[in-house]
Amino acid sequence: MKTNILIILITLLTAFQINAQDLNQEITDKGGTPFLLGEINKEGLEGDNYKSWFTKNYDAYEPNSEVINAIASKLKTYSITLFLGTWCGDSQQEVPKLYKVLEVSNFPMEQLSVIAVSRQADMYKQSPQHEEAGLNIHRVPTVIFYKDGKEVNRIVEHPIDTFEDDIQNIITTNNYKSNYQIVTTVDHILNKKGVKGLKRKHKKLLKTFKGKVPNMYGLNTYSYILSATDRIEEAIAVYELNTKLFPEQARTFVSLANTLSASGKKQEAIKVLEEAIQLHPDNKDLKENLNIIKSK
Numbered sequence: 001m002k003t004n005i006l007i008i009l010i011t012l013l014t015a016f017q018i019n020a021q022d023l024n025q026e027i028t029d030k031g032g033t034p035f036l037l038g039e040i041n042k043e044g045l046e047g048d049n050y051k052s053w054f055t056k057n058y059d060a061y062e063p064n065s066e067v068i069n070a071i072a073s074k075l076k077t078y079s080i081t082l083f084l085g086t087w088c089g090d091s092q093q094e095v096p097k098l099y100k101v102l103e104v105s106n107f108p109m110e111q112l113s114v115i116a117v118s119r120q121a122d123m124y125k126q127s128p129q130h131e132e133a134g135l136n137i138h139r140v141p142t143v144i145f146y147k148d149g150k151e152v153n154r155i156v157e158h159p160i161d162t163f164e165d166d167i168q169n170i171i172t173t174n175n176y177k178s179n180y181q182i183v184t185t186v187d188h189i190l191n192k193k194g195v196k197g198l199k200r201k202h203k204k205l206l207k208t209f210k211g212k213v214p215n216m217y218g219l220n221t222y223s224y225i226l227s228a229t230d231r232i233e234e235a236i237a238v239y240e241l242n243t244k245l246f247p248e249q250a251r252t253f254v255s256l257a258n259t260l261s262a263s264g265k266k267q268e269a270i271k272v273l274e275e276a277i278q279l280h281p282d283n284k285d286l287k288e289n290l291n292i293i294k295s296k
Helices: 002-022 051-060 065-075 089-104 163-170 181-200 202-209 217-228 232-245 250-262 266-279 284-295
Strands: 025-028 034-040 079-084 112-116 142-147 150-156
Touching (some): 051 089, 065 089, 150 163, 217 250, 232 250, 250 266, 250 284, 266 284
Parallel strands (some): 079 112
16 A cells, blocks of 8 residues: 555656656757747746846836726636747737736736747747647737636737737627737638638638738748648648738748649649749749749
8 A cells, every 4th residue: 555655656746847847948949049948937937048038028017007907806717828939029028018917917827828839940839739739829929818718819919909908808898809810710711611611712801801911921920830730731722812912922922832832733833933923023032933943
């Protein structure tokens, strides 16, 4: 009996030590730049390699006390998951502000999960345990609010107004719309209707979003992440939509063609670039990419 108890205690201790080692894991990229990866906490963000920006932006932010008083009680009934990149400028700017808002609201920090994602190409915006899987994490920071285990809403990259104002909307009227609504819409279509469903909705999406999306980068980044997670056909369909939304941006065609080529669709890639060159006859990147793909 004593032997069994001892084995259980050793197993629990070992598991605790492994988990403790995983917290605030630091990786150094090929250029010698460190970044946090996986589950982290505030202690990790106050480490030597990150405290310069974390402490500065935390101390500089002064939340609206009136709004804080209005949200503090109800906010405690939510749980929050934060995805960030310690290498990401937006995360460095915004995450300290979020921590300040949560702490002055006396939010129970055990209800906050913080996941640092990778900057490396083969793991871009992913974590070792893949907590981001299925959550459409295409921009960081992303702050997801849960109630009774279900997502209520999220703040993507930066608040529309301020964190305290955005949170007040989310936990009251909840008619809040985060940045990159086109990505949210496209991701929903892909998950419900697949690639064929997205292609059928191209015209409707163009009618809804053309001229209203600030730039090409939202869908481009989303497509890149789809490709990096082996969702190639979905990535191609989104790249195609992006070329229609932003035909004046040669880079949209380059991204589409390179993905087609990498997936073995060389002739389709050539056709995309040849048609793009007709739109942009002086663009060197299009011509260089066309020559590269033809030579493969």
